Structure formats: structure tokens, C-alpha cells
Amino acid sequence: SSKAKPGTTVEFYNEEMRVDFTDKIKITNELKKAIKRGEFQLHYQPKVSKSKQLKSVEALIRWKNKDMGDVSPALFIPLAEECGLIHKIDQWVLYHACKQNKEWQNAGYPKIKVSVNVSVKNFHQSQLVEKLKETLVETKLEAKYLQIELTESVFIENSETVIEMIHQIRQLGVSVSIDDFGKGFSSLSHLMNLPISEIKLDRQFITNVNADHKKALIASHIVEMAHQLNFNVVAEGVETSEELEFLKQIECDELQGFLFSKPVPKEIFEQFLKAPQF
Numbered sequence: 543s544s545k546a547k548p549g550t551t552v553e554f555y556n557e558e559m560r561v562d563f564t565d566k567i568k569i570t571n572e573l574k575k576a577i578k579r580g581e582f583q584l585h586y587q588p589k590v591s592k593s594k595q596l597k598s599v600e601a602l603i604r605w606k607n608k609d610m611g612d613v614s615p616a617l618f619i620p621l622a623e624e625c626g627l628i629h630k631i632d633q634w635v636l637y638h639a640c641k642q643n644k645e646w647q648n649a650g651y652p653k654i655k656v657s658v659n660v661s662v663k664n665f666h667q668s669q670l671v672e673k674l675k676e677t678l679v680e681t682k683l684e685a686k687y688l689q690i691e692l693t694e695s696v697f698i699e700n701s702e703t704v705i706e707m708i709h710q711i712r713q714l715g716v717s718v719s720i721d722d723f724g725k726g727f728s729s730l731s732h733l734m735n736l737p738i739s740e741i742k743l744d745r746q747f748i749t750n751v752n753a754d755h756k757k758a759l760i761a762s763h764i765v766e767m768a769h770q771l772n773f774n775v776v777a778e779g780v781e782t783s784e785e786l787e788f789l790k791q792i793e794c795d796e797l798q799g800f801l802f803s804k805p806v807p808k809e810i811f812e813q814f815l816k817a818p819q820f
């Protein structure tokens with residue numbers, strides 16, 4: 543397998559690809575220094591309404607390392623979770639996403655919510671609720687302009703404590719979204735009694751949904767049930783106008799994907815804030 547040689551770019555990773563052991567050590571060591579060296583950056587991807595209005599924005603971390611080049615979060619986030627660096631990284635993201643959103647508001651742009659992904663691995667060590675409080679105070683962002691995206695695997699770890707944490711987050715006025723919904727094995731019944739605002743339908747149900755009867759069936763039923771439970775539904779990974787048409791038909795509330803925009807640096811995202819119509 544390939545090693546991360548200087549100047550090469552680690553771009554792609556999935557379950558089938560294992561990270562070489564030496565690469566893993568190298569990446570983990572570099573990761574430890576990344577915050578101090580200022581190697582992280584945020585990109586922003588819009589969430590768009592059915593009528594193509596800008597509704598909110600998801601902040602996604604980007605890492606440019608001096609030797610390895612761009613390293614995908616799909617690769618380094620799991621490593622950061624393994625080596626215990628994830629909470630530091632998530633706190634960095636949380637602070638910068640909130641600060642940026644407040645700066646956009648101060649600049650007079652329309653106010654939108656920013657979504658931040660938070661890892662739930664060993665979440666009991668993350669002091670998430672305390673960090674949220676601190677960050678909102680420090681950045682002066684109102685809680686209603688922040689949303690936390692948790693993956694549904696949150697419910698595998700320790701449901702009692704997670705449920706308590708979600709209630710506390712809501713009490714702060716921060717909303718909670720369940721990311722990659724349908725990817726794991728949780729069901730809407732898990733979420734029924736939780737103060738959740740949104741679920742994000744995993745990309746697997748969206749890709750080619752217009753040409754796959756089974757996907758279409760599942761997607762439409764999830765949307766219907768989610769609405770009965772008062773959850774907002776966002777479709778992830780919308781790439782084609784055929785997918786969009788189908789998602790509109792089943793009344794999916796919001797859409798996100800390359801069809802509208804890839805995650806982009808803040809300067810480019812500001813163009814969407816200036817003209818929030820897609």
C-alpha cells in the first residue's frame with residue numbers, strides 16, 4: 543500500500559481501504575501539531591430549502607499538512623477519535639465556526655444557523671455542554687444560530703447519558719441534528735422522545751434515488767415519519783436534478799450537496815450570503 547510521501551495527497555478513504563500502520567503513526571503525530579501550526583481550516587457547505595433559499599450552513603474541517611498535503615477528514619477524524627485528539631479538534635471547529643458566524647452577522651449578512659459536527663466517541667470526556675456554553679459566551683453568538691450534528695452511532699455508546707446530554711444542549715437553545723440517518727441501525731423510535739430538530743438522510747438513500755424503487759420507498763417513508771415526529775429532514779449528497787425533483791416530491795425540507803455547492807472556503811461562501819438564492 544502507498545505511504546504518505548512528502549508532497550503526495552491523501553485524498554480518499556473508505557472502509558475497504560486500510561491506512562498503512564506507518565502512515566497511521568505519521569498522520570497521528572502530525573495531527574498532534576496541526577492546531578498549533580495553524581494547519582486546519584473550515585469549509586462551508588450550504589443547506590438549501592425546497593425553494594432554493596439558503597437556510598443554514600455546515601462547517602467542515604479541512605487539513606493541509608506540510609508533508610502530506612490535503613488529508614481528508616474521512617481519514618483523519620477516525621484516527622483523531624482513536625488517539626483521543628478529537629475533542630480538541632472539535633473544540634477548535636466549534637469556536638471558529640461560531641466566531642465566523644458572528645462575524646457574518648456583524649457584517650450585516652442575513653442571519654443563518656451554522657452546523658458543527660461533533661464526534662460522540664468517548665463523548666463523556668468531551669465536556670460538550672460546558673464547551674458549548676463557554677464558546678457561545680466567548681463568541682457572543684446567540685444559541686439559536688448554532689446546531690450540533692451528531693451521528694446516530696451516538697445511541698450505541700451510552701444512551702442514558704447521551705439522552706441527558708441532548709436535553710442539556712437543547713436547554714441552552716442550541717439545536718441538535720442527527721447526521722447520516724439510516725446509515726447505522728438506529729431507528730426513528732430511538733429519537734421519538736428526544737428534543738431533536740433535524741435528521742439528515744444519509745447519502746446512500748439519495749444517490750440515484752430516482753432510479754431505485756427501494757431507496758425511494760425508504761426515503762419517502764423516513765420523511766413521512768420524521769415529519770410526524772416534527773423533525774426537519776435534510777437530504778445529504780444531492781448531486782443531480784433528478785434526485786432533487788424526487789426529494790421535492792416527497793417533501794424533503796432541505797437539501798445539501800454538490801448540485802448546489804461543494805464545501806467552500808469562507809470567501810466563496812460569502813457570495814452565497816450576498817445572494818442567498820441557488
Ligand code: C2E
Nearest residue numbers: 602603615616619635659660661779780781798799800805
Ligand atoms: P458529514 O458530516 O456527513 O459531511 C458530509 C460529507 O459529504 C462531507 O465530506 C462533504 O464534503 C461530503 N459531501 C457533501 N455533499 C456531497 C455530494 O453531493 N456528494 C458527495 N459525494 N459528497 C458530498 P467531508 O468534508 O470529507 O467530511 C467527511 C466526514 O468527516 C463528515 O461527514 C463528518 O462526519 C466528518 N467531519 C468533517 N468535519 C468534522 C469536524 O469538524 N468534526 C468531526 N467530529 N467530524 C467532522
Ligand code: MG
Nearest residue numbers: 600659691721
Ligand atoms: Mg455533518
Ligand code: MG
Nearest residue numbers: 721722742778
Ligand atoms: Mg452526514
Ligand code: MG
Nearest residue numbers: 722744745778
Ligand atoms: Mg454522510
